[in-house]
Amino acid sequence: MKKLDRRFYQRDTLVVAQELLGKYMVYNHNGVDLVVKITDVEAYTGIHDKACHTYGGKRTPRTEVMWGEAGYAYIYLIYGMYACLNVVTEEAGNPCAVLIRGAVPVKNREQMCLNRYQKSYDTLTNYQKKNFSNGPGKLCLALGLTKEQNGMDFLSDQFYFYDSGEEKGYAIHKAKRINIDYAEEAADYLWRFYINK
DNA sequence: CTTGCGATTCTA
DNA sequence: AGAATCGCAAGG
Numbered sequence: 001m002k003k004l005d006r007r008f009y010q011r012d013t014l015v016v017a018q019e020l021l022g023k024y025m026v027y028n029h030n031g032v033d034l035v036v037k038i039t040d041v042e043a044y045t046g047i048h049d050k051a052c053h054t055y056g057g058k059r060t061p062r063t064e065v066m067w068g069e070a071g072y073a074y075i076y077l078i079y080g081m082y083a084c085l086n087v088v089t090e091e092a093g094n095p096c097a098v099l100i101r102g103a104v105p106v107k108n109r110e111q112m113c114l115n116r117y118q119k120s121y122d123t124l125t126n127y128q129k130k131n132f133s134n135g136p137g138k139l140c141l142a143l144g145l146t147k148e149q150n151g152m153d154f155l156s157d158q159f160y161f162y163d164s165g166e167e168k169g170y171a172i173h174k175a176k177r178i179n180i181d182y183a184e185e186a187a188d189y190l191w192r193f194y195i196n197k
Numbered sequence: 198c199t200t201g202c203g204a205t206t207c208t209a
Numbered sequence: 210a211g212a213a214t215c216g217c218a219a220g221g
Contacts, residue, residue, distance in 0.1 A: 081205050081206070081215080127216090147207090
């Protein structure tokens with residue numbers, strides 16, 4: 001296993017987004033390593049992307065992390081109740097990010113289940129198992145991520161990505177990004193990437 | 198499997 | 210006011 005370094009994140013957002021698929025993410029929550037495999041992402045490419053929070057050069061306390069160095073976590077609250085996790089990309093001053101939309105549990109699934117449903121995995125309905133962490137809000141619930149973790153460094157020992165080095169036996173599917181109807185022509189860009197299915 | 202709708206609070 | 214969402218119920 002090798003931890004992804006700063007340079008990995010400093011590249012083109014569309015490339016980083018696709019390369020994050022199949023990578024493993026570790027978040028140490030209360031002393032427990034929660035590990036998931038990334039399966040679904042979206043690219044947000046900065047000041048010219050109408051769907052991006054920094055569109056038009058918008059710089060506010062919320063989006064401040066996006067303006068900084070790559071490889072940090074940008075976490076914001078959506079619809080008043082759900083956290084969404086992003087990975088900052090590109091060079092500092094070019095405020096882009098990759099939204100992590102979905103992942104599957106790899107290690108300590110039981111703890112993630114308690115975070116998400118306050119009960120054991122084998123008591124879940126099939127519907128709950130199927131929709132366990134296949135959305136940005138659901139994933140953050142499972143991992144115990146909130147905007148408290150906004151600004152964390154992915155080169156830390158508590159929160160990082162790694163490449164398992166295993167075979168990539170999958171095709172990358174491309175689709176329109178979700179719930180950005182307001183973004184006009186940018187709503188049609190195929191900047192959502194996912195594997196498995 | 199898909200659709201429709203209410204919940205809830207930060208952000209600007 | 211509007212938002213990079215979710216869970217549940219109902220219908221095909």
